[in-house]
Amino acid sequence: GSQGSGNGGSGAGGTTAESGTDKKENAGGNTDGGSGSGNTAEGAKDGSKMKVGLVLSTGGLGDKNFNDMAYAGITKAQEDFGIEFDYVEPSSVSDLLPLDRQFAETEEYDLIIAIASDQEEPITEISEEFPDQKISLLDSAAEIDGVSTVQTEWSEQTFLAGVIAGMGTLSDMELANEDNVIGVIMGMDLPNLREGVVGFTAGAKYVNPDVEVLEGVVGAFNDPGKGKEMGLSMYSKGADFIQCIAGASGLGVFGAAKEADRYAFGVGPNQNGEDPDHIVASSVRSVDEMVYNEVKSIVEGTWEPGLHMSGMKENAVGCDMEGSNVAVPDDIKAAVEDIRGRIASGELVPCKNADELDAWVQANQYTK
Amino acid sequence: MYAVEMRNITKQYPLVRALDNVDFLLEEGEILSLLGENGAGKSTLMKILYGICKPDEGEIFVKGTATAIKSPKQAIDLGIGMVHQHFMLTPVLTVTENIVVGCEPVKGIVFDRETAERKVQEMIDRYGFGIRASQKVSGLSVGEQQKVEILKAIYRNADILILDEPTAVLTPQEVEELFHILRELKAQNKSIVIITHKLKETLAIADSISVLRDGKMITGHVSIKGATADSLAQMMVGREVTLGVSRKARSVGGTALRVRDITLKKKDRYILNHISLELKKGEILGIAGIEGNGQTELIECLTGICHPDRLDMEKDGQPIKGGPDEFIRKGIGHIPEDRMTRGLVLDLSILDNMILGYQGRFQKNGILDRKKMKHFADSLLQEFRIKAPNPLVKASSLSGGNQQKIVIARVFSEDPDIIIVAQPTRGVDIGAMEYIHERLLDLRDEGKAVLLISADLDEVKSLSDRLTVIYDGELVAEGRPEEFDDMELGLLMTGAKGERRASI
Amino acid sequence: MNQIISIFTSTFSMSVPLILAALGGVISVRSGIMALGLESMMTMGAFCGVLGSYYTGNVAAAILCGVAGGALFGLCHGILSVRYKVNQVISGIGLNLLAVAATTLLMQLIWNNKGSSPQVASIKQGVLTSPITFIMLAAVAAEYFVLFRTRFGLRLRMVGENPKAAATVGLPVHRIKYIAVVCCGMLAGLGGAYLSIDHLDMYVRDMSAGRGYIAVAIMILARYNPIMVVLCALIFGFSDAVQISLQGYGVPSQIMAMIPYIVTLLVLAFGVRQITPPAGVGAHDDE
């Protein structure tokens, strides 16, 4: 069959993100004239005449993750500001450009929001073609003229989970074992997911330089069955904490955690509710808020092109233990908060690149 | 009372009216021979009786009661059994399984193999068929398969038995055995329909005849008394035919093909055992034999399809080897024994089939010359009087006889030096048979060398200039056809009398 | 030691759904119907199993629902290919497409999320003690027995080899084929249900993830023999388990992921040659 989602898919199964796609109020087009290309937005606090287009990432709605979060963000904005919106779910990366273009061509949308870094190029092309069109690109580090890009760091997102795992594996936590081993599972071997892996590893080694971090790739984002086998295999090798970055395959890793009675970390939204007794925390990324903020800025007239950062400082990524029943020792909690502050303040910059990891670990060791 | 009475049967196929308002009667306790040329509608009529085909119109009465036979199951329940012209066998299953399936002995839900095999073996032994009940059908020769088909029908204890060309692949002895069985059944007051193209057989076994021509019943139910082969032939074809052509070779020339010591072994058994033969220009060499004695393999070796363990072959003094393409190029024509599997690509058009094997002649730089092909096919259709609406219809839509003519036309028109002909008239009606025989003799007279392999003794005897018999992978006798009588040949073919080892 | 045990359990739990689906395929093909639609039957089995559990909360009922879901698509495949003479490759591919689309729509309608279902009551016993494993073992034996020892099996094989001949000896060809495809659907559906309500406890869109196609390959590789199916599936499952276990030692995961497929290819090239399916596959009794 065909492949799972493309770039950027990650954990799943959240409870915080509003799941699902409520039937859209027909947005078939009734913007009583006032749209044009965006200048009406200036200063308007009421967005009822505004229309926003959302181009989701491949994989589509129902991932209880990325796409569902973006959708939740925009529906919240709809409630708060009364905007209208249309969205599309691309079926492959090759469809991104025509979809982006179709939105721009209609000249009906005050803002187009595009998700995930594989839209960088289509958006670059579109913004050149339609320079008046306001576009926000989330989860990308590209600097594109006239486009607002919001960058997040995978390495920051998983770093704190790494810290918990690194300290937890040798601690006296109930389900931890003596082996100094933890693991991380990717859905597919993709560069940005690998950054997440490096972040997790760096986090663990920051507090526990000798820890062994197992890595695995399921090979698909939609194969929880294999995800579970992967998880079980790692637990049998002595891992007691596993971070999954594997889309729906991650659901299988949670199943493995339950069966092996070990710990796991969620990713994306707060997934702790999936299995509060085994999921210690989730490495969250608030895509919903990012989408909401972009809409808000356009409604309030504060929207600005350029590269924006959304990191630990803005509380957009990081580690969320809310909703988990796992008893994390106070010293670990304290360390997590301490390190969170160091990253937010820029004192500590997590490692992003596997090649630099060893050097980074030598240079950075956690001391209270 | 009639065992079967069919009234006003009409069957229309998309392009042909196979049966046109046909009445058919079968009396109880008689053997009726259903005659007709290829494509006359005999099989269709019988298939309707057996519930395989549905008639467009008409009524059927079995033993006096009107019945609509919708499926073979129903026919079987009415006591009708049928031996099909084209075998209805499953090669990967055993003889027993093929015979008993549908009314198997069981123990609980388990198939009772022992009982079944015992019963079948008893039947085989009783009729002297010489096959093993536990054998797989895939290992049987065509003749043996025919016997399995016959047993299948008899096993079911049918009162009305239909045999569609059961003798096409049997030796005279086997035919005699079959007739013996049929007479026995008749004595038990069973009613039998037999279809055969061999008029001698009709005369030997039938009590009455019915003749179909072009889908119409032209005789009704008539008694055999006073009929002769010639009168039957005339009834079928609607004109006079000369039966049993025979023309002696005028001038036998030098050696066209010399083969020494073909040997083929499969699983330690000799399929072909050091066969040597020599074929001269301007003669027909006949090889008589029961199917399954190595004929198929011999043909395959002589046409390059099969590569034997030893082959030393010369045409006009030049050694030849390679694949079939090489043999065809060297001028060795091949009329395969089974047109359906080896001779034709049934799903392609007549046009395409006309050039099969010779496509190289109709091309330039790999591009086919459609015009030339069309012209060629048209002329062959005419010359060989092949009944077809046009050369673009699929070969599968022709009747068997006409299909055979395509194969023959194709090979003959390519003017090969040597022709290897196997069973050229199997299932072909006498009109076509006559035509094919004439053509073979013409070719021979033109100085071509013909190797004729056939199970039809009349055919080999009347056509061959020299005759040899194959048994169990060896050539066991050789001589001029007049030197053998039918009984002797039959014995040679069954290995009962293999005194001299021929090297021809 | 732990790891070796883990590889073996992993092998089994990855093989069970493949074996079940391939067993179904064997019956179907033996009756003359090609089984490219296994993927759809597994998908339906996985989905309906969860649906059953969601509404009843009862695991046994869930299994039955899964089996019924697979059987439904098996029957569709049968009706299309027997009654309406649809090319069996096309029918299979079409149903595969339909199954994923239909289940996704149903998820949207029922759970208002088209990616995954909520968690439901599940068997969760692990492969070694799961009832589905035992059903599978029984199915292997039963299928072998039925196919090669019983009267029905003989008839079924006859139908698959030569439907015309079977019809001429009065066998109810269509009925036999329908029984075969429904059995096929039930087994493949059970395989799917294993994935969703035994191995896991939810349905995820497209979660059979190509296993139906692999089952087709396994079935062919096994020469349509139930016993061999187990062996071939275990070879595949084992290489997959080993592949999983060996990850993270520097070889790119994409290369590792090829291992089971390369192994199968090698077995195909050098182990199992000249596989002939039943001669009547795709043929009809009345042409």
Added chain:
Amino acid sequence: MSGIGSKAPATGAAKQSYGVKAVLAKNMSFTALILALILGGVIMSICGYNPFEAYGAIMKGAFGGKKAICQTLVQATPLIFAGLAYTVAKRANLINLGIEGQLYIGALGTSMFALLPLNLPPVPWIILALLCGMVFGGLYAGLVGFMKVRFGSNEVIATMMLNTIAVNFVEYAVNYPLKEEGKSIAQTAKFAEAIWLPKIVDKTQLTIAIIIAAAACIVIKLLFDRTVIGYEIKCVGQNLKASETAGIRIGKVMIIAMLISGAIAGLLGGTHVMGVDRRLIAGFSSGYGFDGIAVAALAADRPVAVILSGIIFGALRAGCMVLNRTTGVPTEFIDVIQALIILLVAAPLLVKEILRMNRKHTAISVKGGRTA
């Protein structure tokens, strides 16, 4: 004795016109298509969506204006290639389920060539790059043909296994050796502009790939109708033994059929990377290989019909984009409709039964029976 009906040949009876139904009966594929659309609409309304709105959006997206038509053709291009690739192998009675893998390998071949710093003039460069893809795809499929001929390996298994292997290999390639420096996406660098396929319509993705696809179909048709190898492929596909007897080198012909099939799949991959993405991206194909089977089915394995059939599916996909954007109808309905099209087109008997077109035949014969 004989009835009125029985004198008239059956063909005559079929020619009698019964209005719309007769026209529909003559174009079963078309009828099936319409029926599938209607059924899809019925299912939509059962699920609570408005089918008219949905089909309006689809029509608009597929045919509503120049851009829409271009989008339809863009979507049709890979489907035409894939359908054609399946058809070619099918004619030799080989089931090529490996088009997906072959197109990835073809894309890889084209990309590797395109990434070489050759700086040739555009025309030869493009042609060579496409040829390179064809060679890669062809050899990959040829391997299956070779295995079949040499080892008697079943091509269904072999192609399926090679699919996964190819997809994984391309993923490996774009993640490691061919990965664009400094980007966090698994893709190669962008090709030089000279090697982008020329666009037919500016600001769309419509490139000359569609012309190449249509031309390929016609070339293949000519191959089957006019050439010896095409003739031999047909013979081998229909009857192995007769082909062998006729001196056709079966093994050679099978391998050639697979080579051609794979080369077409490779061309799909090549035109896609050079025309649409202009670089190799992991997972760029959304299952084109399998869609190709459906396209070939709709075209009943006739090469020229593949063009039309590809356009129909392409239109659905293009329409799906607008449907998705402007209405709340889930896109899965498009998949349902596609599946219905595939199944119904392949089942003329079912369509006839649904529309009660069988009646006519029986009616005549019953009448004939009475008069007789």
